[in-house]
Amino acid sequence: MGITVDAKGPYINFHFGTAYVSESLKAAVRPGYGSLPKKETRVVLEHTSANPNGPLHVGHIRNSIIGDTLARAFRKAGYRLEVQYYVNDMGRQIAIVAWGFEHLDSAHVAGEKEDAHIARVYIAANREIDKDPSITQQVDRLMQLVESGDSETVKKFQREVSRCLDGFAVTLKALNVQHDRFVWESDFIRNGDTRRVISRIEKLPQARHDETLALDLEEFGFKNPYVIRRSDGTSVYAARDLAFHFWKAANFDRVIDVLGADHKLIAAQLQCTMKLLGQKAPEIVHFEFVSLPEGSMSTRAGKFVSADDLITEVRKRAFDEVTARRPELDEGVRTAISQSVALAAIRYDIVKVSPEKSTVFDWKEALNFERQSGPYLQYAHARACSILEKAGQFTECYDLETDQEIALAKKIAKFPVVIDRVVTELHPHLLATYAHELADTFNTFYHFEPVLKSEGTVRDRRLTLVSAMQNTLKETLLTLGIDAIRTM
RNA sequence: GCCUCGGUAGGGUAGUGGACAUCCUAGAAGCCUCCGGAGCUUUUGACCCGGGUUCGAAUCCCGGCCGAGGCGCCA
Numbered sequence: 001m002g003i004t005v006d007a008k009g010p011y012i013n014f015h016f017g018t019a020y021v022s023e024s025l026k027a028a029v030r031p032g033y034g035s036l037p038k039k040e041t042r043v044v045l046e047h048t049s050a051n052p053n054g055p056l057h058v059g060h061i062r063n064s065i066i067g068d069t070l071a072r073a074f075r076k077a078g079y080r081l082e083v084q085y086y087v088n089d090m091g092r093q094i095a096i097v098a099w100g101f102e103h104l105d106s107a108h109v110a111g112e113k114e115d116a117h118i119a120r121v122y123i124a125a126n127r128e129i130d131k132d133p134s135i136t137q138q139v140d141r142l143m144q145l146v147e148s149g150d151s152e153t154v155k156k157f158q159r160e161v162s163r164c165l166d167g168f169a170v171t172l173k174a175l176n177v178q179h180d181r182f183v184w185e186s187d188f189i190r191n192g193d194t195r196r197v198i199s200r201i202e203k204l205p206q207a208r209h210d211e212t213l214a215l216d217l218e219e220f221g222f223k224n225p226y227v228i229r230r231s232d233g234t235s236v237y238a239a240r241d242l243a244f245h246f247w248k249a250a251n252f253d254r255v256i257d258v259l260g261a262d263h264k265l266i267a268a269q270l271q272c273t274m275k276l277l278g279q280k281a282p283e284i285v286h287f288e289f290v291s292l293p294e295g296s297m298s299t300r301a302g303k304f305v306s307a308d309d310l311i312t313e314v315r316k317r318a319f320d321e322v323t324a325r326r327p328e329l330d331e332g333v334r335t336a337i338s339q340s341v342a343l344a345a346i347r348y349d350i351v352k353v354s355p356e357k358s359t360v361f362d363w364k365e366a367l368n369f370e371r372q373s374g375p376y377l378q379y380a381h382a383r384a385c386s387i388l389e390k391a392g393q394f395t396e397c398y399d400l401e402t403d404q405e406i407a408l409a410k411k412i413a414k415f416p417v418v419i420d421r422v423v424t425e426l427h428p429h430l431l432a433t434y435a436h437e438l439a440d441t442f443n444t445f446y447h448f449e450p451v452l453k454s455e456g457t458v459r460d461r462r463l464t465l466v467s468a469m470q471n472t473l474k475e476t477l478l479t480l481g482i483d484a485i486r487t488m
Numbered sequence: 489g490c491c492u493c494g495g496u497a498g499g500g501u502a503g504u505g506g507a508c509a510u511c512c513u514a515g516a517a518g519c520c521u522c523c524g525g526a527g528c529u530u531u532u533g534a535c536c537c538g539g540g541u542u543c544g545a546a547u548c549c550c551g552g553c554c555g556a557g558g559c560g561c562c563a
Contacts, residue, residue, distance in 0.1 A: 223490075225560045227560050234561090236561060264491090265557095288493065356493060357556095371512055386523075386524060433510085444529090447519095447522080487524090
Protein backbone atom coordinates (compact mmCIF):
# COMPACT_ATOMS: atom_id res chain seq x y z
CA MET A 1 0.00 0.00 0.00
CA GLY A 2 3.00 2.34 0.32
CA ILE A 3 5.12 3.40 -2.59
CA THR A 4 5.71 1.02 -5.48
CA VAL A 5 8.35 1.44 -8.14
CA ASP A 6 8.69 0.20 -11.70
CA ALA A 7 10.92 0.99 -14.62
CA LYS A 8 9.52 2.00 -17.99
CA GLY A 9 11.99 2.88 -20.73
CA PRO A 10 14.48 5.35 -19.29
CA TYR A 11 12.11 6.26 -16.45
CA ILE A 12 11.57 4.96 -12.99
CA ASN A 13 7.99 5.41 -11.91
CA PHE A 14 7.03 5.78 -8.29
CA HIS A 15 3.41 5.00 -7.53
CA PHE A 16 2.18 6.65 -4.40
CA GLY A 17 -0.28 4.29 -2.84
CA THR A 18 -3.37 5.34 -0.99
CA ALA A 19 -1.57 4.93 2.34
CA TYR A 20 0.87 7.67 1.49
CA VAL A 21 -1.83 10.02 0.28
CA SER A 22 -3.99 9.28 3.33
CA GLU A 23 -1.18 10.22 5.70
CA SER A 24 -0.72 13.54 3.95
CA LEU A 25 -4.41 14.27 4.08
CA LYS A 26 -4.54 13.62 7.81
CA ALA A 27 -1.93 16.34 8.28
CA ALA A 28 -3.63 18.64 5.79
CA VAL A 29 -6.89 18.95 7.71
CA ARG A 30 -5.08 20.17 10.83
CA PRO A 31 -4.49 23.88 11.53
CA GLY A 32 -1.08 25.14 10.49
CA TYR A 33 -0.57 22.50 7.81
CA GLY A 34 2.63 23.03 5.84
CA SER A 35 4.62 24.41 8.79
CA LEU A 36 8.05 22.81 8.89
CA PRO A 37 9.91 21.90 12.12
CA LYS A 38 11.26 24.81 14.16
CA LYS A 39 14.88 25.65 13.49
CA GLU A 40 17.47 27.55 15.48
CA THR A 41 18.81 29.35 12.40
CA ARG A 42 18.45 33.11 12.75
CA VAL A 43 17.64 34.81 9.46
CA VAL A 44 17.59 38.51 8.72
CA LEU A 45 15.70 39.60 5.64
CA GLU A 46 15.94 43.12 4.29
CA HIS A 47 13.42 44.34 1.77
CA THR A 48 11.85 47.47 0.27
CA SER A 49 14.35 49.96 1.76
CA ALA A 50 13.24 52.58 -0.78
CA ASN A 51 14.79 56.02 -0.54
CA PRO A 52 12.45 58.29 1.39
CA ASN A 53 12.19 60.94 -1.31
CA GLY A 54 8.75 60.16 -2.70
CA PRO A 55 5.91 57.65 -2.56
CA LEU A 56 6.40 53.95 -3.19
CA HIS A 57 5.64 53.12 -6.79
CA VAL A 58 4.77 49.88 -8.56
CA GLY A 59 8.47 49.04 -8.90
CA HIS A 60 9.14 49.40 -5.16
CA ILE A 61 6.24 47.22 -4.19
CA ARG A 62 7.58 44.39 -6.32
CA ASN A 63 10.42 44.44 -3.81
CA SER A 64 7.98 44.62 -0.87
CA ILE A 65 5.81 41.78 -2.08
CA ILE A 66 8.69 39.48 -3.01
CA GLY A 67 10.30 40.26 0.35
CA ASP A 68 7.16 39.90 2.44
CA THR A 69 6.19 36.63 0.74
CA LEU A 70 9.67 35.24 1.38
CA ALA A 71 9.40 36.39 4.99
CA ARG A 72 6.12 34.56 5.44
CA ALA A 73 7.59 31.44 3.82
CA PHE A 74 10.61 31.55 6.15
CA ARG A 75 8.38 31.75 9.20
CA LYS A 76 6.25 28.91 7.82
CA ALA A 77 9.45 26.92 7.30
CA GLY A 78 10.28 27.28 10.99
CA TYR A 79 13.10 29.84 10.90
CA ARG A 80 13.70 32.58 13.44
CA LEU A 81 13.30 35.64 11.29
CA GLU A 82 13.73 39.36 11.59
CA VAL A 83 12.57 41.60 8.73
CA GLN A 84 14.34 44.90 8.33
CA TYR A 85 13.88 48.11 6.39
CA TYR A 86 17.15 49.98 5.85
CA VAL A 87 16.36 53.68 6.03
CA ASN A 88 18.56 55.80 3.86
CA ASP A 89 18.52 59.05 5.80
CA MET A 90 21.78 60.57 4.60
CA GLY A 91 21.97 60.26 0.85
CA ARG A 92 22.20 63.04 -1.68
CA GLN A 93 18.52 62.60 -2.50
CA ILE A 94 17.57 63.38 1.08
CA ALA A 95 19.90 66.37 1.08
CA ILE A 96 18.09 67.63 -2.01
CA VAL A 97 14.76 67.22 -0.22
CA ALA A 98 16.11 69.11 2.80
CA TRP A 99 17.41 71.87 0.55
CA GLY A 100 14.02 72.10 -1.14
CA PHE A 101 12.15 72.45 2.13
CA GLU A 102 14.45 75.30 3.08
CA HIS A 103 14.51 77.24 -0.16
CA LEU A 104 11.32 76.52 -2.06
CA ASP A 105 7.63 76.99 -1.51
CA SER A 106 7.11 73.71 0.28
CA ALA A 107 3.99 74.19 2.40
CA HIS A 108 1.91 71.09 2.98
CA VAL A 109 -1.28 71.02 0.93
CA ALA A 110 -4.40 69.97 2.80
CA GLY A 111 -5.11 66.26 2.37
CA GLU A 112 -1.75 65.57 0.79
CA LYS A 113 -0.05 62.38 1.94
CA GLU A 114 3.37 62.96 3.53
CA ASP A 115 5.34 60.96 0.98
CA ALA A 116 3.56 62.68 -1.91
CA HIS A 117 4.47 66.02 -0.33
CA ILE A 118 8.15 65.01 -0.13
CA ALA A 119 8.06 63.96 -3.79
CA ARG A 120 6.60 67.30 -4.83
CA VAL A 121 9.42 69.15 -3.08
CA TYR A 122 12.05 66.73 -4.37
CA ILE A 123 10.88 67.10 -7.96
CA ALA A 124 10.77 70.92 -7.64
CA ALA A 125 14.26 71.01 -6.07
CA ASN A 126 15.68 68.92 -8.90
CA ARG A 127 14.16 71.32 -11.39
CA GLU A 128 15.95 74.21 -9.64
CA ILE A 129 19.24 72.32 -9.67
CA ASP A 130 18.89 71.70 -13.40
CA LYS A 131 18.44 75.43 -13.88
CA ASP A 132 21.22 76.44 -11.49
CA PRO A 133 23.87 73.75 -10.97
CA SER A 134 25.63 75.82 -8.32
CA ILE A 135 22.92 74.69 -5.88
CA THR A 136 24.76 71.37 -5.84
CA GLN A 137 27.41 72.96 -3.63
CA GLN A 138 24.77 73.85 -1.06
CA VAL A 139 23.53 70.26 -1.18
CA ASP A 140 27.08 68.96 -0.70
CA ARG A 141 27.44 71.25 2.30
CA LEU A 142 24.30 69.74 3.86
CA MET A 143 25.72 66.25 3.37
CA GLN A 144 28.99 67.20 5.06
CA LEU A 145 27.10 68.70 7.99
CA VAL A 146 25.14 65.48 8.45
CA GLU A 147 28.21 63.32 8.29
CA SER A 148 29.99 65.49 10.88
CA GLY A 149 26.99 65.09 13.14
CA ASP A 150 25.69 68.68 13.05
CA SER A 151 22.61 68.22 15.18
CA GLU A 152 20.54 70.94 13.51
CA THR A 153 20.98 69.41 10.04
CA VAL A 154 20.64 65.84 11.25
CA LYS A 155 17.31 66.73 12.86
CA LYS A 156 16.18 68.44 9.67
CA PHE A 157 16.97 65.33 7.60
CA GLN A 158 15.36 62.97 10.06
CA ARG A 159 12.20 65.04 10.31
CA GLU A 160 11.56 64.81 6.55
CA VAL A 161 12.59 61.17 6.37
CA SER A 162 10.24 60.27 9.23
CA ARG A 163 7.37 62.02 7.55
CA CYS A 164 8.02 60.10 4.37
CA LEU A 165 8.17 56.82 6.30
CA ASP A 166 4.81 57.64 7.87
CA GLY A 167 3.45 57.80 4.36
CA PHE A 168 5.11 54.50 3.44
CA ALA A 169 3.60 52.86 6.51
CA VAL A 170 0.08 53.54 5.23
CA THR A 171 0.90 52.00 1.84
CA LEU A 172 2.68 48.96 3.27
CA LYS A 173 -0.14 48.29 5.71
CA ALA A 174 -2.64 48.33 2.84
CA LEU A 175 -0.44 45.74 1.12
CA ASN A 176 -0.20 43.62 4.28
CA VAL A 177 3.59 44.03 4.29
CA GLN A 178 5.33 44.01 7.67
CA HIS A 179 8.76 44.95 8.96
CA ASP A 180 10.08 44.13 12.43
CA ARG A 181 12.68 46.85 12.54
CA PHE A 182 13.67 50.05 10.78
CA VAL A 183 17.44 50.43 10.75
CA TRP A 184 18.70 53.97 10.14
CA GLU A 185 21.76 54.36 7.99
CA SER A 186 23.08 57.37 9.93
CA ASP A 187 23.27 55.25 13.10
CA PHE A 188 26.26 53.48 11.57
CA ILE A 189 28.08 56.82 11.41
CA ARG A 190 27.15 57.86 14.96
CA ASN A 191 28.03 54.55 16.62
CA GLY A 192 31.45 54.45 14.97
CA ASP A 193 30.80 51.25 12.97
CA THR A 194 31.50 52.96 9.66
CA ARG A 195 34.82 54.34 10.92
CA ARG A 196 35.82 50.90 12.20
CA VAL A 197 34.93 49.20 8.92
CA ILE A 198 36.89 51.80 6.97
CA SER A 199 39.96 51.25 9.10
CA ARG A 200 39.77 47.52 8.40
CA ILE A 201 39.38 48.18 4.70
CA GLU A 202 42.44 50.46 4.73
CA LYS A 203 44.53 47.48 5.80
CA LEU A 204 43.42 45.23 2.94
CA PRO A 205 46.03 44.63 0.23
CA GLN A 206 43.44 45.77 -2.33
CA ALA A 207 43.14 49.21 -0.70
CA ARG A 208 44.12 52.21 -2.85
CA HIS A 209 44.82 55.50 -1.12
CA ASP A 210 44.58 58.40 -3.55
CA GLU A 211 42.47 61.45 -2.78
CA THR A 212 39.79 58.84 -2.14
CA LEU A 213 39.94 55.52 -0.39
CA ALA A 214 38.93 52.75 -2.75
CA LEU A 215 39.32 49.01 -3.21
CA ASP A 216 40.82 47.59 -6.36
CA LEU A 217 38.72 44.49 -7.02
CA GLU A 218 39.96 43.87 -10.54
CA GLU A 219 41.27 40.40 -9.63
CA PHE A 220 37.64 39.49 -8.89
CA GLY A 221 36.35 40.80 -12.20
CA PHE A 222 35.33 44.30 -11.17
CA LYS A 223 36.84 46.80 -13.57
CA ASN A 224 36.26 49.96 -11.60
CA PRO A 225 37.53 50.75 -8.09
CA TYR A 226 35.02 50.40 -5.26
CA VAL A 227 35.04 53.82 -3.62
CA ILE A 228 34.65 53.86 0.15
CA ARG A 229 35.52 57.44 1.12
CA ARG A 230 35.24 60.67 -0.85
CA SER A 231 38.15 63.03 -1.32
CA ASP A 232 36.51 65.45 1.13
CA GLY A 233 36.72 62.74 3.79
CA THR A 234 33.03 61.83 3.91
CA SER A 235 31.94 58.22 3.55
CA VAL A 236 29.88 57.02 0.61
CA TYR A 237 26.84 54.76 0.74
CA ALA A 238 29.04 51.70 0.25
CA ALA A 239 30.93 52.31 3.50
CA ARG A 240 27.77 52.56 5.59
CA ASP A 241 26.31 49.56 3.78
CA LEU A 242 29.40 47.54 4.71
CA ALA A 243 29.00 48.60 8.35
CA PHE A 244 25.35 47.56 8.23
CA HIS A 245 26.22 44.16 6.80
CA PHE A 246 28.97 43.67 9.35
CA TRP A 247 26.40 44.14 12.05
CA LYS A 248 23.97 41.74 10.36
CA ALA A 249 26.66 39.10 9.85
CA ALA A 250 27.54 39.28 13.55
CA ASN A 251 23.96 38.82 14.73
CA PHE A 252 22.40 36.41 12.25
CA ASP A 253 23.20 33.06 10.67
CA ARG A 254 21.73 33.91 7.29
CA VAL A 255 21.59 37.37 5.74
CA ILE A 256 19.23 37.96 2.82
CA ASP A 257 18.67 41.18 0.88
CA VAL A 258 15.95 41.77 -1.68
CA LEU A 259 17.30 44.35 -4.13
CA GLY A 260 16.44 45.83 -7.49
CA ALA A 261 18.47 44.95 -10.57
CA ASP A 262 20.10 48.39 -10.43
CA HIS A 263 21.97 47.20 -7.31
CA LYS A 264 23.54 44.17 -8.98
CA LEU A 265 27.02 45.61 -9.35
CA ILE A 266 27.31 47.30 -5.96
CA ALA A 267 25.80 44.27 -4.26
CA ALA A 268 28.38 42.01 -5.90
CA GLN A 269 31.15 44.38 -4.80
CA LEU A 270 29.76 44.34 -1.29
CA GLN A 271 29.62 40.53 -1.24
CA CYS A 272 33.20 40.40 -2.50
CA THR A 273 34.44 42.89 0.12
CA MET A 274 32.66 41.11 2.96
CA LYS A 275 34.48 37.93 1.98
CA LEU A 276 37.82 39.76 1.83
CA LEU A 277 37.17 40.95 5.37
CA GLY A 278 36.44 37.39 6.43
CA GLN A 279 32.75 38.03 6.95
CA LYS A 280 29.55 36.28 5.93
CA ALA A 281 28.36 37.72 2.62
CA PRO A 282 24.63 38.34 2.17
CA GLU A 283 22.50 36.20 -0.11
CA ILE A 284 20.82 38.48 -2.59
CA VAL A 285 17.48 38.19 -4.33
CA HIS A 286 17.55 40.51 -7.30
CA PHE A 287 14.36 41.43 -9.07
CA GLU A 288 14.30 43.05 -12.49
CA PHE A 289 12.58 46.34 -13.19
CA VAL A 290 8.94 47.17 -13.63
CA SER A 291 8.57 49.76 -16.36
CA LEU A 292 5.61 51.63 -17.79
CA PRO A 293 4.45 51.18 -21.39
CA GLU A 294 5.94 54.62 -22.10
CA GLY A 295 9.32 53.81 -20.52
CA SER A 296 11.11 53.42 -17.21
CA MET A 297 9.86 55.03 -14.01
CA SER A 298 11.59 57.92 -12.30
CA THR A 299 10.72 59.54 -8.97
CA ARG A 300 12.94 62.47 -9.85
CA ALA A 301 11.04 63.16 -13.07
CA GLY A 302 7.70 62.46 -11.40
CA LYS A 303 7.17 59.64 -13.89
CA PHE A 304 5.68 56.69 -12.01
CA VAL A 305 2.46 54.91 -11.01
CA SER A 306 2.30 55.19 -7.24
CA ALA A 307 1.36 52.19 -5.14
CA ASP A 308 -1.35 54.30 -3.53
CA ASP A 309 -2.98 55.01 -6.89
CA LEU A 310 -2.82 51.34 -7.76
CA ILE A 311 -4.44 50.36 -4.44
CA THR A 312 -7.17 52.97 -4.84
CA GLU A 313 -8.05 51.88 -8.37
CA VAL A 314 -8.03 48.16 -7.65
CA ARG A 315 -10.17 48.67 -4.53
CA LYS A 316 -12.66 50.71 -6.52
CA ARG A 317 -12.90 48.02 -9.17
CA ALA A 318 -13.22 45.32 -6.50
CA PHE A 319 -16.00 47.21 -4.74
CA ASP A 320 -17.98 47.48 -7.97
CA GLU A 321 -17.50 43.77 -8.59
CA VAL A 322 -18.59 42.77 -5.08
CA THR A 323 -21.58 45.11 -5.26
CA ALA A 324 -22.66 43.58 -8.57
CA ARG A 325 -22.42 40.05 -7.19
CA ARG A 326 -23.62 40.56 -3.65
CA PRO A 327 -25.98 43.57 -3.64
CA GLU A 328 -27.71 42.28 -0.50
CA LEU A 329 -24.65 42.79 1.70
CA ASP A 330 -24.18 45.91 3.85
CA GLU A 331 -21.86 48.51 2.41
CA GLY A 332 -19.41 47.99 5.29
CA VAL A 333 -19.18 44.28 4.53
CA ARG A 334 -18.75 44.92 0.82
CA THR A 335 -15.98 47.40 1.55
CA ALA A 336 -14.17 44.90 3.76
CA ILE A 337 -14.47 42.15 1.14
CA SER A 338 -13.36 44.42 -1.68
CA GLN A 339 -10.25 45.43 0.27
CA SER A 340 -9.33 41.79 0.71
CA VAL A 341 -10.01 41.12 -2.96
CA ALA A 342 -7.92 44.12 -4.00
CA LEU A 343 -5.04 42.99 -1.79
CA ALA A 344 -5.21 39.51 -3.35
CA ALA A 345 -5.31 40.92 -6.88
CA ILE A 346 -2.29 43.16 -6.36
CA ARG A 347 -0.10 40.75 -4.43
CA TYR A 348 -0.80 37.78 -6.65
CA ASP A 349 -0.34 39.72 -9.87
CA ILE A 350 3.12 40.80 -8.72
CA VAL A 351 4.36 37.67 -6.98
CA LYS A 352 3.35 35.24 -9.74
CA VAL A 353 6.12 36.41 -12.06
CA SER A 354 9.61 35.16 -11.30
CA PRO A 355 11.85 37.97 -9.98
CA GLU A 356 14.42 37.75 -12.75
CA LYS A 357 11.90 38.73 -15.40
CA SER A 358 11.56 42.42 -16.21
CA THR A 359 7.94 43.42 -16.64
CA VAL A 360 5.81 46.21 -18.03
CA PHE A 361 3.08 47.44 -15.72
CA ASP A 362 -0.35 46.79 -17.22
CA TRP A 363 -3.51 48.31 -15.72
CA LYS A 364 -5.71 45.78 -17.49
CA GLU A 365 -3.85 42.85 -15.89
CA ALA A 366 -3.77 44.52 -12.48
CA LEU A 367 -7.55 44.97 -12.58
CA ASN A 368 -8.33 41.44 -13.81
CA PHE A 369 -9.94 39.20 -11.19
CA GLU A 370 -10.43 36.08 -13.28
CA ARG A 371 -8.60 32.80 -13.62
CA GLN A 372 -4.94 33.48 -13.00
CA SER A 373 -5.58 35.98 -10.25
CA GLY A 374 -5.69 36.30 -6.48
CA PRO A 375 -9.48 36.65 -6.35
CA TYR A 376 -9.83 33.36 -8.29
CA LEU A 377 -7.94 31.65 -5.47
CA GLN A 378 -10.08 33.35 -2.84
CA TYR A 379 -13.18 32.26 -4.67
CA ALA A 380 -12.13 28.61 -4.64
CA HIS A 381 -11.52 28.94 -0.91
CA ALA A 382 -14.88 30.60 -0.27
CA ARG A 383 -16.65 27.85 -2.20
CA ALA A 384 -14.97 25.16 -0.14
CA CYS A 385 -15.97 26.98 3.03
CA SER A 386 -19.54 27.16 1.80
CA ILE A 387 -19.66 23.42 1.13
CA LEU A 388 -18.26 22.61 4.56
CA GLU A 389 -20.73 24.92 6.25
CA LYS A 390 -23.68 23.26 4.50
CA ALA A 391 -22.35 19.79 5.21
CA GLY A 392 -22.34 20.09 8.99
CA GLN A 393 -20.86 17.16 10.92
CA PHE A 394 -19.20 14.30 9.07
CA THR A 395 -16.83 11.43 9.81
CA GLU A 396 -13.32 11.87 8.48
CA CYS A 397 -12.49 9.28 5.85
CA TYR A 398 -9.18 8.97 4.05
CA ASP A 399 -9.78 6.15 1.59
CA LEU A 400 -9.88 7.84 -1.78
CA GLU A 401 -10.96 6.22 -5.02
CA THR A 402 -11.61 8.32 -8.09
CA ASP A 403 -8.92 9.92 -10.24
CA GLN A 404 -10.17 13.39 -9.39
CA GLU A 405 -10.00 12.68 -5.66
CA ILE A 406 -6.49 11.32 -5.89
CA ALA A 407 -5.27 14.15 -8.11
CA LEU A 408 -6.50 16.68 -5.57
CA ALA A 409 -5.03 14.79 -2.63
CA LYS A 410 -1.64 14.60 -4.32
CA LYS A 411 -1.69 18.33 -4.95
CA ILE A 412 -2.52 18.93 -1.28
CA ALA A 413 0.32 16.66 -0.20
CA LYS A 414 2.83 18.76 -2.13
CA PHE A 415 2.41 21.89 -0.03
CA PRO A 416 5.19 21.35 2.56
CA VAL A 417 7.64 20.58 -0.25
CA VAL A 418 6.72 23.87 -1.92
CA ILE A 419 7.38 25.82 1.29
CA ASP A 420 10.78 24.18 1.55
CA ARG A 421 11.66 24.98 -2.05
CA VAL A 422 10.62 28.61 -1.69
CA VAL A 423 13.08 29.20 1.16
CA THR A 424 15.94 27.13 -0.22
CA GLU A 425 15.69 28.56 -3.73
CA LEU A 426 14.48 32.01 -2.61
CA HIS A 427 11.77 31.81 -5.25
CA PRO A 428 8.49 33.15 -3.86
CA HIS A 429 6.69 32.78 -7.18
CA LEU A 430 6.69 28.99 -6.72
CA LEU A 431 4.06 29.55 -4.07
CA ALA A 432 1.91 31.51 -6.50
CA THR A 433 2.17 28.76 -9.11
CA TYR A 434 1.26 26.17 -6.49
CA ALA A 435 -1.75 28.13 -5.24
CA HIS A 436 -3.13 28.32 -8.75
CA GLU A 437 -2.57 24.62 -9.40
CA LEU A 438 -4.31 23.74 -6.15
CA ALA A 439 -7.33 25.93 -6.88
CA ASP A 440 -7.48 24.62 -10.45
CA THR A 441 -7.40 21.00 -9.34
CA PHE A 442 -10.10 21.70 -6.80
CA ASN A 443 -12.32 23.42 -9.35
CA THR A 444 -12.04 20.42 -11.66
CA PHE A 445 -12.76 18.01 -8.81
CA TYR A 446 -15.69 20.13 -7.72
CA HIS A 447 -17.13 20.09 -11.21
CA PHE A 448 -17.05 16.32 -11.63
CA GLU A 449 -17.52 14.90 -8.17
CA PRO A 450 -20.64 15.79 -6.24
CA VAL A 451 -19.89 16.23 -2.56
CA LEU A 452 -23.04 17.16 -0.68
CA LYS A 453 -25.21 15.06 -2.96
CA SER A 454 -23.20 11.91 -2.49
CA GLU A 455 -23.90 9.54 0.37
CA GLY A 456 -22.23 7.44 3.04
CA THR A 457 -18.47 7.00 2.95
CA VAL A 458 -18.25 8.66 -0.47
CA ARG A 459 -19.68 11.83 1.06
CA ASP A 460 -17.39 11.51 4.07
CA ARG A 461 -14.23 11.07 2.08
CA ARG A 462 -15.09 13.91 -0.29
CA LEU A 463 -15.90 16.23 2.60
CA THR A 464 -12.61 15.26 4.20
CA LEU A 465 -10.91 16.14 0.95
CA VAL A 466 -12.70 19.48 0.69
CA SER A 467 -11.74 20.21 4.28
CA ALA A 468 -8.08 19.39 3.58
CA MET A 469 -8.13 21.50 0.42
CA GLN A 470 -9.73 24.46 2.22
CA ASN A 471 -7.15 24.31 4.99
CA THR A 472 -4.25 23.94 2.55
CA LEU A 473 -5.44 26.78 0.35
CA LYS A 474 -5.95 28.93 3.43
CA GLU A 475 -2.37 28.30 4.58
CA THR A 476 -1.08 28.96 1.06
CA LEU A 477 -2.97 32.25 0.83
CA LEU A 478 -1.76 33.37 4.26
CA THR A 479 1.80 32.64 3.22
CA LEU A 480 1.18 34.77 0.14
CA GLY A 481 -0.07 37.55 2.43
CA ILE A 482 -3.59 37.22 1.01
CA ASP A 483 -6.72 37.07 3.18
CA ALA A 484 -8.40 33.66 3.08
CA ILE A 485 -11.91 35.07 3.26
CA ARG A 486 -14.77 32.62 3.85
CA THR A 487 -17.28 34.52 1.78
CA MET A 488 -16.99 37.04 -1.04
C1' G B 489 32.46 49.32 -25.71
C1' C B 490 32.32 46.05 -21.35
C1' C B 491 29.43 43.42 -17.36
C1' U B 492 24.71 41.21 -15.36
C1' C B 493 19.70 39.25 -16.13
C1' G B 494 16.00 37.90 -19.54
C1' G B 495 14.19 35.98 -24.76
C1' U B 496 8.91 29.79 -24.43
C1' A B 497 1.87 29.82 -29.01
C1' G B 498 -0.94 36.63 -31.53
C1' G B 499 0.01 38.89 -26.14
C1' G B 500 1.62 37.32 -21.02
C1' U B 501 3.86 33.31 -18.23
C1' A B 502 5.72 28.20 -15.49
C1' G B 503 9.40 24.86 -16.35
C1' U B 504 17.96 24.38 -14.81
C1' G B 505 19.25 17.36 -18.66
C1' G B 506 14.70 12.82 -19.88
C1' A B 507 8.01 10.43 -21.16
C1' C B 508 2.54 14.01 -25.31
C1' A B 509 6.38 21.76 -22.46
C1' U B 510 2.51 24.67 -17.50
C1' C B 511 -1.12 28.14 -16.91
C1' C B 512 -3.75 32.71 -18.35
C1' U B 513 -5.38 35.62 -22.40
C1' A B 514 -7.00 35.55 -27.63
C1' G B 515 -9.72 32.38 -31.58
C1' A B 516 -13.25 27.93 -32.31
C1' A B 517 -17.00 24.36 -30.17
C1' G B 518 -19.73 22.90 -25.95
C1' C B 519 -21.69 22.81 -20.41
C1' C B 520 -26.48 26.59 -16.42
C1' U B 521 -30.70 18.71 -14.71
C1' C B 522 -24.56 22.53 -10.96
C1' C B 523 -22.73 21.74 -3.76
C1' G B 524 -21.70 30.15 -5.00
C1' G B 525 -20.42 30.74 -13.24
C1' A B 526 -14.76 35.27 -10.12
C1' G B 527 -16.59 28.30 -12.92
C1' C B 528 -15.99 23.52 -16.09
C1' U B 529 -14.91 20.45 -20.81
C1' U B 530 -12.89 19.96 -25.84
C1' U B 531 -9.89 22.45 -29.46
C1' U B 532 -6.22 26.01 -32.52
C1' G B 533 -1.34 27.79 -31.40
C1' A B 534 5.31 28.27 -28.87
C1' C B 535 10.96 26.63 -26.72
C1' C B 536 15.10 33.86 -30.75
C1' C B 537 19.13 32.23 -34.43
C1' G B 538 23.78 29.28 -35.27
C1' G B 539 27.32 25.97 -33.38
C1' G B 540 28.94 22.57 -29.27
C1' U B 541 28.64 18.91 -24.87
C1' U B 542 25.34 14.48 -24.07
C1' C B 543 22.34 8.20 -25.28
C1' G B 544 19.14 12.56 -24.56
C1' A B 545 19.04 20.04 -24.33
C1' A B 546 13.68 24.85 -23.52
C1' U B 547 17.17 23.54 -19.60
C1' C B 548 24.48 23.18 -19.71
C1' C B 549 28.76 25.75 -22.84
C1' C B 550 30.34 29.24 -26.94
C1' G B 551 28.99 32.99 -30.67
C1' G B 552 25.20 36.24 -32.69
C1' C B 553 20.58 39.13 -32.60
C1' C B 554 16.68 41.55 -29.51
C1' G B 555 14.91 43.60 -24.60
C1' A B 556 15.91 45.33 -19.40
C1' G B 557 19.55 47.03 -15.92
C1' G B 558 24.51 48.57 -14.66
C1' C B 559 29.68 50.55 -15.49
C1' G B 560 35.33 55.07 -9.53
C1' C B 561 34.05 59.93 -5.07
C1' C B 562 24.81 59.07 -6.77
C1' A B 563 22.00 55.75 -3.88
